Amino acid sequence: MPLLIAGSIATDHLMSFGGKFADSLVVEQLDKLSLSFLVDDLEIRRGGVAANMAFGLGRLGLRPVLVGAAGEDFADYRSWLERHGVDCESVRISESKHTARFVCTTDPTGAQIASFYPGAMSEARLIELGPIVERVGAPDYVVVGPDDPDGMLRHTDECRQRGYPFIADPSQQLAFGDGPLIRKLIDGATLLFSNEYESHMIEKKTGWSADDVLARVGTQVTTLGKDGARVLRSGEDPIEVSAAVDVAAVEPTGVGDAFRGGFLAGLEWGLGYERAAQIGCVLAAYVVETVGTQEYTFTAEEFVARVDASYGERAAADVAAHLV
Known part of the structure; x- marks a missing residue:
């Protein structure tokens, strides 16, 4: 049975800064912040949360179905993903907007300064899951990853209405979403993905305790960086x-x-x-x-x-x- 991976499709522009961002920040002058960094290199790479997940699944021999919106500049990217096992037939192609762009600079400490242009991603709100399921069959899971917020809500609501098991992965949208949005994206999910910081942000913005969150999703998977990952399930011992x-x-x-x-x-x-x-x-x-x-x-x-x-x-x- 298929995996539907919904979320952003983007091009990453990755740069490296030889110094430390912290050395350029004057705390007393943050309201007048104006910084420029001379970077050491520039790498233009394929990215986007959903595309990255789908690529990884393809490398492991599965054939995930990518669900998202891209621009007419997606042709080469599509070819790349299809060659690596990803079903791209359900990607919506915008007639007026470019594929989303992620621009990120990283210093030697791992600190990052980044910006994101959504572009065609805003058209994800126009994608209906039903016709995709008619094409590929009932899904084991629908992953609802960071994307156009209205698109994320549409996918989540449709999963509830049609009975598709869904996995919530709001990640980057947590910084911009308010409590009501985040609660709608999470409530009823089969599984919730987050990192440790995002877990605390979910609790703060929703007003739910850690136990409340777990009761509403059943399983929570939290990445812990260099310390690995933790899996929590209602009524079960944690898996570290x-x-x-x-x-x-x-x-x-x-x-x-x-x-x-x-x-x-x-x-x-x-x-x-x-x-x-x-x-x-x-x-x-x-x-x-x-x-x-x-x-x-x-x-x-x-x-x-x-x-x-x-x-x-x-x-x-x-x-x-x-x-x-």
Whole structure:
């Protein structure tokens, strides 16, 4: 059964700054902030949360269905994704707007300054899931990732009405959304993805306690950066998974998207939450070691070996049964 991955499709413009942003900030003058940084390099890469997740799933041998809006400049990007196992037939192409742009500068400490132009993403609100399901079949999950807010609401409402199990991943939209919006995006989800900071933001903006959030979603998966990930389920003991070992971090953009892709692959393979989190951590390691969110590569044997090194022979055997 298919996975529908709804969310942003974008081009990433990634730059590196040799100094530290903190050294250029004068706290007393933040109301007059005007900064310019001489960057060391520029990488133009494919990105967008939904596209990144779908790419990761494709690299693991699945065929996710990408749901989102892009511009007429999407042709090369479409070809790239299709070559890597992603179904792009349900991507809406805008007749007037360019594909979204993400521009990000990172300093050596991992601090980032970024901006995002939504462009064609605003047309995601015009996409109906029903015709997509008629084409590909009833979904195991619909992931509702960060996108045009009205589009996210439309997808979430349709999932509830039609009985499609959905996964909430509001991430970047949490900074802009108010409590009522966030509550609508989360309530009733089969699973909620967030990082640790986003978890606290959800609680603050919704007015729900951590227990309230868990009661409304059933399962919450929280990424913890270098400390791995945590899975919480109502009435169950927490599952703590350490990060993959021997990671040579280079650039953090897209790491969370890769984790989600790996985690979803584990669920699709029926391997359970702990194993899914381990697969997510290994896939995330490939991204953090690479500039760009879709530039990593590996063979099935290499991926299994990395699972073995990080989580042991049993985990490697479970993954190998589906990947090799």
